[in-house]
Amino acid sequence: AQRAKIGAQLLSDLLEVTKMDRPRGYDAGDDVDISDNIGMEYDAKGKGVLMSDRLEELLSSSITIREEALAKFGVHDAGNTGNAAVGRDEEAGEESVGETLVKPKHLPMVMQPLAWSRGQHAGERADPFNSGRWDGGYLETPISLVRFTEGATEGHRQAIDRSQMPGVVDGLNCLSSVPWLINSYVYDVVREAERQELDLADLPSFHNLEVPEVPEELSGGKLRELQAHVAKVERHNMNLHSLRCTLALKLGVADKMRKAASPFYFPHNLDFRGRVYPVPPHLNYMGDDLSRGLLMFAAGKPLGERGFFWLKVHLANLVGNNKLSLEGRVSWVESQLPIIEKAAKDPLSPGEHRDFWTEADEPWQALAVCNELVQAYECPAGPENHVCHVPVHQDGTCNGLQHYAALGRDEDGARAVNLTPEAKPQDVYTDVCNVVREIVSEIAAASPEEVLALDMQEGGGNDGLDLEMAARDRYLAQLVLEHIERKVVKQTVMTSVYGVTFIGARDQIRNRLNERLFTDSEILTEVQEQDLMDASNFLTRKTMQALGRLFKSAKDIMGWLALLSTQCGKETSQAMSWVTPLGLPVMQPYRDENSYRVRTAMTRVTLVENTEAVPVKTAKQRSAFPPNFVHSLDSTHMLMTCMEMHKKNLTFAAVHDSYWTHAGDIDEMNETLRDKFVELYRRPVLEDLHRSLKMRYAGVEFPPVPDRGDLDIEVVRDSTYFFS
Helix, strand or coil: CHHHHHHHHHHHHHHHHEEEECCCCCCCCCEEEHHHHCCEEECCCCCEEEHHHHHHHHHCCCEEECHHHHHHHCCCCHHHHCCCCEEEECCCCEEEECHHHHCCCCCCECCCCEEEEECCCCCCCCCHHHCCCEEEECCCCECCCEECCCCCCHHHHHHHHHCCCHHHHHHHHHHHCCCEEECHHHHHHHHHHHHCCCCCCCCCCCCCCCCCCCCCCCCHHHHHHHHHHHHHHHHHHHHHHHHHHHHHHHHHHHHHHHHHCCCEECCEEEECCCCEEECCCCCCCCCCHHHHHHEEECCCEECHHHHHHHHHHHHHHHHCCCCCCHHHHHHHHHHCHHHHHHHHHCCCCCCHHHHHHHCCCCHHHHHHHHHHHHHHHCCCCCHHHCEECCCEEEEECCHHHHHHHHHHCCHHHHHHCCCCCCCCCCCHHHHHHHHHHHHHHHHHCCCHHHHHHHHHHCCCCCCCCCHHHHHHHHHHHHHHHHHCCHHHHHHHHHHHCCCCCHHHHHHHHHHHHHHHHCCCCCCCCHHHHHHHHHHHHHHHHHHHHHHHHHCHHHHHHHHHHHHHHHHHHHHHCCCCEEECCCCCEEECCCECCCEEEEECCCCEEEEECCCCCCCECHHHHHHHHHHHHHHHHHHHHHHHHHHHHHHCCCCCEEECCEEEECHHHHHHHHHHHHHHHHHHHHCCHHHHHHHHHHHHCCCCCCCCCCCCCCCCHHHHHHCCCCEC
16 A cells, blocks of 8 residues: 555656647647646547546657656656657757656666665665565665566565575675776767767667658559558668667766766676676666777776786687687787777778777777777886776687586587687687588589488478478578678577577578678668578578587487476476575566456556466476576576685676676686686586476476586686687
């Protein structure tokens, strides 16, 4: 009852201070206070219409929250209503971003976030509804330790509240205690590129495509074709508008933090699997390349000789030369020093130096490191004494497959993903790409009859293939053969172990093929669209086929995990649940929706029942368990590494399987993360899972743990390229 009264009062206050444009049917330019439009109206036939319908119409208009609303509630984001206050200044011919757009509710904090602890922080925030639960983060705005999704049950919430999991909350507190600053150099370059309206380095284009006029005399098929083309152009322009809004939000937060001129912090929490995320949505170090390029550690450290080495390695990685040996990466960077210097000092003027950083895999981060390297070389006391603030990363090699190789003690799989010591880095994406190219090349050179025979040899991966379809496959193979490269298959390989669906994988490959076959501004014809879709389907099938050849052990464990979930769902009607090695209870939230709609005088409310009584979605539980289980393990490894780094008084941040620290501390972090990976997989992880399920569901016959290989997990300690 108390919560309902507070919500009603807040809505009443919001209506008093909110103005919005009139909907269609009112005089242009007039405003209407929505408090005048709450109640009952009658349509032309005298039928009563609930004003929630009018409110929905009004809320579809652009909203401007007055400044008094900000002062009254501390509400910082009109965008939370789903309507970002972004309009177009017709006279200026450019977009204007409302002040509300750059005031997100969850900004970074200018003081260290409250440490996660059980119960409320006495004297700092009074929250009677949070007594006994995990509490931390913001001083005034409560956030949850776990980001529960729809379908999460009260039982899962209570399990979280009652759990003792110091490894989890201590890790979150360590990450939240890291102070950050805005990289003013990168910020200034972005603003200048924006001022010049330069389409570069993944910035959204500042120029819309011209929408064709539709002649009045046009009719029939040509009219429909032109209308479809116009719709595609308008959709393209709408997507650009959305990307520009996102950029405005990001730069708005960066501007506020920059003007604050003091370190700031990101409070963190978890998703239901245990993966860690910063809470502020618009600018954080888990964002895109630009977000990461804009951020740097507040506390700098002298590079030292090894830090200078690792800064060069880092630049090579960001540019895309991470397939070389470490020494090869350093040599390559040193050979590019004249271009790097010009890129840092004159980043936006056209030329080879601009192409150097804008064509990098991670352009804005690459530019930040170019500038840092130049400053190091120009340091009067020598490069080793340059105080560096830019984070340096060490990334796992297709980390999901690394975890599967460790779980299965798979020697071949371990070698492919750099768990074993090798003279040069192994590149699993290139390995898969080569197998895909081999398969497609064979099809491109075959007759339709031979394509049918090849399909039969592979077990009939294309059900119902006939001669006509075989000829189509040959045409598609010839179409895509020269475009099969590492980048095309990389995302699909990376996400295959995380349960990507065929449709998801197809969309990933379609995006890459679209980049290879067509320009960004090109609007495709129907024939081109069909060819692109068919080619994406074809290449996705062949990529999955290649993965099956290369990683049989991983597929066996994925299949075993899926069987566990199936047995659990069928025999017990329970959601799949487990406890991570750090003690976090995980329960998959996938259940059938059991909802009720209630109409009131003001609105319609949907009530959703989230209890253990609601049946689980067995198919979703099955498909999601293998990737969710591995996600819980990669998060465990990261948190274990984080806590150890904190004990050593070393700065640490992480984007799942990308670990960050100061350049001069990379060697220490590399040793730590390898030690913690070995410590994690010394445990009988699969046996513990199997044993816990048998204890909880005594009458259920779960399949035995699959056979494992002979990999000695200790060799990870000596693998240079495990993370690099």
